[in-house]
Amino acid sequence: MTPENAPENAHDPAHDDAHESRWSDLERPPLSGTVLRRALLQPGGLWTSLEIVPETGSTNSDLAARAAELEDGAVLVAEEQTAGRGRLDRTWTSPPRSGLFFSVLLKPGAGVPVERWGWLPLLTGVAAATGLSRAAGVDMSLKWPNDLLVKVDGEERKTGGILAERAGDDAVVIGIGINVTLRADELPVPAAGSLALANAVSTDRDPLLRAVLRSLEQWYGEWRKAGGDPAASGVQAAYTAGCATLGRTVRAELPGDRSVTGEAVALDGDGRLVLATGNGTREAVSAGDIVHLRPAD
Structure with missing residues (x-):
């Protein structure tokens, strides 16, 4: 919902549940805005508003355009994104209501x-x-810097991605895309996955979204309380513990056709990936510099 077409698509809370029959697709029912707002918008809590739209280009773009008028903790969810973006403007598309697409x-x-x-x-x-590990009952891991992985038939597959963008001087918009019920014949690339393909115990998107947002509220609260210190807040240790990249030999492809190959051994205090190279040195690479991060072979 861009500023240009906002009046036409202006939000109606009842529209969250009534834009089509909740049972029009038994496998992929729409999210319930009423239920989600009741569960998540609590006095003194982080989440201050939650809006669901049937379709938009990019929830990140929409939220960034309205950042100045919205409070901290605004949430925008789309049942379908037609121009979802990942890092370096890579595209992210999925069938309607097949996942969680929100910022x-x-x-x-x-x-x-x-x-x-x-x-x-x-x-x-x-x-x-x-949040997803608890609510969906699947083992999740993290590929540095922004991918969520699950195992499908013993193979690591990307089931989600994260994109953070500055919105003015005082705000950050974070977009999250998670494949929930995507079937094998709907995968955009063979390396993709979904919670359903990982044999999740639940693919009901309402409780999955609640679980992610509640978990994010908790971690963000601890991080802010610690003044953003990744060690004191526990974020650095938690990411390190869940990062599938660490301990592997990878090739970091950087701008200007430069690359660095080495074993991923740590995350430093700035969130950079530290590689131990073959010549005995260590080099830290930042997420903003990475074009691709691949296995060395």
């Missing part, structure tokens, strides 16, 4: 130095993996 607006405030905001996408990865 959150966060305004960390003066208590968190801007140089620590780079931890927000990593923190979101920890929160999403934690």
